[in-house]
Amino acid sequence: MIEDLFDNNIRWAAARARVDPEYFRRLASQQSPEYLWVGCSDSRVPANEIVGLDPGELFVHRNVANLAPPQDANFLSVLQFALEVLKVRHIIVCGHYGCGGVRAALSGERHGLIDHWLQPVRAICCRHAAALEAIADFDARVNEVCERNVLAQVVSLAGNPFVQDAWRRGQRLAIHGWIYAIEDGLLRDLETTVDSPRAAYPLLCDAPARAPATEPRRRGAARRR
Numbered sequence: 001m002i003e004d005l006f007d008n009n010i011r012w013a014a015a016r017a018r019v020d021p022e023y024f025r026r027l028a029s030q031q032s033p034e035y036l037w038v039g040c041s042d043s044r045v046p047a048n049e050i051v052g053l054d055p056g057e058l059f060v061h062r063n064v065a066n067l068a069p070p071q072d073a074n075f076l077s078v079l080q081f082a083l084e085v086l087k088v089r090h091i092i093v094c095g096h097y098g099c100g101g102v103r104a105a106l107s108g109e110r111h112g113l114i115d116h117w118l119q120p121v122r123a124i125c126c127r128h129a130a131a132l133e134a135i136a137d138f139d140a141r142v143n144e145v146c147e148r149n150v151l152a153q154v155v156s157l158a159g160n161p162f163v164q165d166a167w168r169r170g171q172r173l174a175i176h177g178w179i180y181a182i183e184d185g186l187l188r189d190l191e192t193t194v195d196s197p198r199a200a201y202p203l204l205c206d207a208p209a210r211a212p213a214t215e216p217r218r219r220g221a222a223r224r225r
Helices: 002-019 023-029 073-084 100-107 119-127 129-133 138-158 161-168 197-205
Strands: 035-040 059-063 090-096 174-181 186-189
Touching: 002 023, 035 073, 059 073, 073 161, 090 138, 100 119, 100 138, 119 129, 119 138, 129 138, 138 174, 138 197, 161 197
Parallel strands: 035 059, 035 090, 090 174
Antiparallel strands: 174 186
């Protein structure tokens, strides 16, 4: 099975080179993406593919439940590099419906080391316990937390010192909250874009009480089911 991956790679590289002989030479010469993608590790959510971008056009950080934790050195290193070296203009926090990490946090069961990582998601569940308990269907409850978790990460990023420093330098930077539906392959914009300290201030002051959009919309499309 492992050998198949090398065979696939050879075919992929050859196909790329046939279409664009300078593709790999150009790709090797620079990395200048305009976007930082903060997404879930779920293998069904391939960041570049779902937004139709080639390698080199999207700087990607993925972890379980698409978190932006201010104490995680791995995430902070990615964020600082994206802002100070790559000068990205957009940070996209993208969750997905049915997230296994969110489901684990909601289950109330112990799962080992991952429980420590998912503590921020459990905190969201606690803050909004009354609203979540009113949702009888567990899958619908999971999806609600998936949306709320995206908003929470947008808020966390808006208050991050690296982001605040970028805005203070006059760097053009917007943070977006999106969610992906594996069932139809479509992205929804949760309409949580923050592009300045002034726009971030209300979120940071009201973060625990603020709720996500009740009817998120995909740009130019009907509301989700």
